[in-house]
Amino acid sequence: MRKLLFQSLFRQPLTEQAPRPDDAALAELAAMVGRTARRRLGRSLSIREVDAGSCNGCELEIHALSNPYYDVERFGIRFVASPRHADVLLVTGPVTKNMREALERTYRATPDPKWVVAAGDCARDGGCFAGSYAVVGGVSAVIPVDLHIPGCPPSPIAILRGLVSLLEAVDSGVAAR
Amino acid sequence: MPRLIDLIRAGHRIERHHPWPRAVVDGDTWRTTAHAFADGGLSLLGLWGEPSRVHMAVLDERTSDIGVISLDCPDRQFPSVAAHHPPALRLERTLHDLFGLQAMGIPDSRPWLDHGRWQTRFPLGERLDASVDAAPYQFLSAEGDSLHQIAVGPVHAGIIEPGHFRFTASGETVVRLEQRLGYTHKGVEGLMAGSTIEQAARLAGRVSGDSTVAYGLAFAQAVEAAQRIAVPPRALLLRALMAELERLANHLGDIGAICNDASFALMQAHCAVLRESVLRAADAAFGHRLMRDLVVPGGVARDIAGDGADAIRAALDQIRRHFPALVELYDNTASLQDRTVSTGIVAPTLARQFAAGGYVGRASGRDHDARRKPGYLPYDGLRFEVPVLSDGDVNARVWIRIREVEQSLALAYQILIGLEAGPVQVPLHNAAEPCEGMALVEGFRGDILAWLRLNGDRIERCHLRDPSWFQWPLLEAAIEGNIVADFPLCNKSFNCSYSGQDL
Ligand code: SF4
Numbered sequence: 001m002r003k004l005l006f007q008s009l010f011r012q013p014l015t016e017q018a019p020r021p022d023d024a025a026l027a028e029l030a031a032m033v034g035r036t037a038r039r040r041l042g043r044s045l046s047i048r049e050v051d052a053g054s055c056n057g058c059e060l061e062i063h064a065l066s067n068p069y070y071d072v073e074r075f076g077i078r079f080v081a082s083p084r085h086a087d088v089l090l091v092t093g094p095v096t097k098n099m100r101e102a103l104e105r106t107y108r109a110t111p112d113p114k115w116v117v118a119a120g121d122c123a124r125d126g127g128c129f130a131g132s133y134a135v136v137g138g139v140s141a142v143i144p145v146d147l148h149i150p151g152c153p154p155s156p157i158a159i160l161r162g163l164v165s166l167l168e169a170v171d172s173g174v175a176a177r
Numbered sequence: 178m179p180r181l182i183d184l185i186r187a188g189h190r191i192e193r194h195h196p197w198p199r200a201v202v203d204g205d206t207w208r209t210t211a212h213a214f215a216d217g218g219l220s221l222l223g224l225w226g227e228p229s230r231v232h233m234a235v236l237d238e239r240t241s242d243i244g245v246i247s248l249d250c251p252d253r254q255f256p257s258v259a260a261h262h263p264p265a266l267r268l269e270r271t272l273h274d275l276f277g278l279q280a281m282g283i284p285d286s287r288p289w290l291d292h293g294r295w296q297t298r299f300p301l302g303e304r305l306d307a308s309v310d311a312a313p314y315q316f317l318s319a320e321g322d323s324l325h326q327i328a329v330g331p332v333h334a335g336i337i338e339p340g341h342f343r344f345t346a347s348g349e350t351v352v353r354l355e356q357r358l359g360y361t362h363k364g365v366e367g368l369m370a371g372s373t374i375e376q377a378a379r380l381a382g383r384v385s386g387d388s389t390v391a392y393g394l395a396f397a398q399a400v401e402a403a404q405r406i407a408v409p410p411r412a413l414l415l416r417a418l419m420a421e422l423e424r425l426a427n428h429l430g431d432i433g434a435i436c437n438d439a440s441f442a443l444m445q446a447h448c449a450v451l452r453e454s455v456l457r458a459a460d461a462a463f464g465h466r467l468m469r470d471l472v473v474p475g476g477v478a479r480d481i482a483g484d485g486a487d488a489i490r491a492a493l494d495q496i497r498r499h500f501p502a503l504v505e506l507y508d509n510t511a512s513l514q515d516r517t518v519s520t521g522i523v524a525p526t527l528a529r530q531f532a533a534g535g536y537v538g539r540a541s542g543r544d545h546d547a548r549r550k551p552g553y554l555p556y557d558g559l560r561f562e563v564p565v566l567s568d569g570d571v572n573a574r575v576w577i578r579i580r581e582v583e584q585s586l587a588l589a590y591q592i593l594i595g596l597e598a599g600p601v602q603v604p605l606h607n608a609a610e611p612c613e614g615m616a617l618v619e620g621f622r623g624d625i626l627a628w629l630r631l632n633g634d635r636i637e638r639c640h641l642r643d644p645s646w647f648q649w650p651l652l653e654a655a656i657e658g659n660i661v662a663d664f665p666l667c668n669k670s671f672n673c674s675y676s677g678q679d680l
Pocket of ligand 1: 053054055056057058068092093094119120121122123126151153154383386
């Protein structure tokens, strides 16, 4: 039984049916992120995710990037545990007042050069939580943001597209912070 | 021992509160109720406030009656329930943070959601301006030889929500865990007050993203109860279909993630594939992977797509084909069982005391599922079982999820077969007089309570109580005496919501 499961996982993953077009597009996108990162950074891209007050919907889709359908790690996109190892901070949620300091500190702990990606409608301007006594607003109200990925939550493919456009901008010489 | 119905009779009954009764009582009846929680005859389902009033939702364990007991407190003081019944403690600390309502005799009066950073105090009560004063929070002390503290969070190593855990350990063994939450507090109930029903429905669907269907449903049912609206049968079935897909996706994700934290990544990979197939089917059928903003007061926002039923059936078939092998793998992997069996035990008495819902309660002998008790449509016409175990360990919480995956699969198939043509939404009324409604809905994590008062097409006050309120404290109890290294595993087996309880 166990052998069978290992085989099904590692030999012919998931593809009883032919890969769907969106899967192919996805692999291409992820590969592009990996290549551009390598060209620009000379290595894989390290991302530190920070939930600055989200409803956790955005986290679910960021998680999905690591499932075997997307498996972004094989393309050189890694989610790292410490901001000290990160190139990119991927920030979700409206920034709550109770999370503001933690976000600032995480930003400061991230070495230069670094980029900040704000994922989700809340991260842009607070979304439907804007105006609350407990919410600062979007991520850019607290730290500088390089790219915003819309969606509530953005789908895994939208997140990958966002990373590609970030890296392309970086590649064409937009300075990192 | 008083029955709920007697307590309600002792008070002044409020008209226009549906579907269960609400009564305004005096201080003595309020205190009697608090004592009855301690005796175990009644369970606390929720405790919330208004600027000079407190409410508690009560379940009578013997008769299964539900009701709301309210106490007017013009001087902003009320007798503490937590003084007799610990599950009320964090809720009473929150009542003070948000409304400035003081529970007299509360055993712990530290703030809970208020971290001193809002520039205001009592934001939902009589507001006071406040300077930002992040005075250090006083953690409980634990003293003894060779004890050390480990502080974790609010930003964690993984992709998870923020919260702070303070461990006191003796060597490797956890002597005490103290949680500090509130980091994701967004002031949802403040935003809802005065908003339209539509805006509030969107907010309700964003309280806890993994339970967006269940929250949407709880909110919608409360509005429909207040306005006494009957939802068309097709809409009821589509709602239940979405709710079971949400349960499937979350349970599959959890089973994989728990095994991953027990260092068995293979299971995670397989479960994640099945989870993804559910999300894709949901996207094909309803146009959104998490099915957000689809359950709305009056029905559902859109009908299932033409080929949606086929997409869902294909995902269900895939799970039905592959899941049994994964269950067998879980059952037969000694290294996994070694980690999950007898780890993080929640005693049945504690689960009962806290009226813990979902897999946390049902893994510790508490036979409660809101789809059955109080029950709501369309579940009375569907066949399903509610699995209950009594070991209360990580393993039992995994098995409850496994059994519930099987049940949700069966339910989803039944619903697809039963879907008949018809309307999927009815219009809301614009009632002239204020009315109140309430609902208890079974999300994947447990029962979500929604209570609201409508005034025309506006929300006057809405309260949403996440199941995590009564589960987080049990995690503190469950980890005691376990090794620090088992915390991630225990934590994952609870998978409590931060955003849902921080609100
Ligand atoms: S963008 Fe949507 S999913 Fe993301 S945190 Fe905001 S409400 Fe949640």
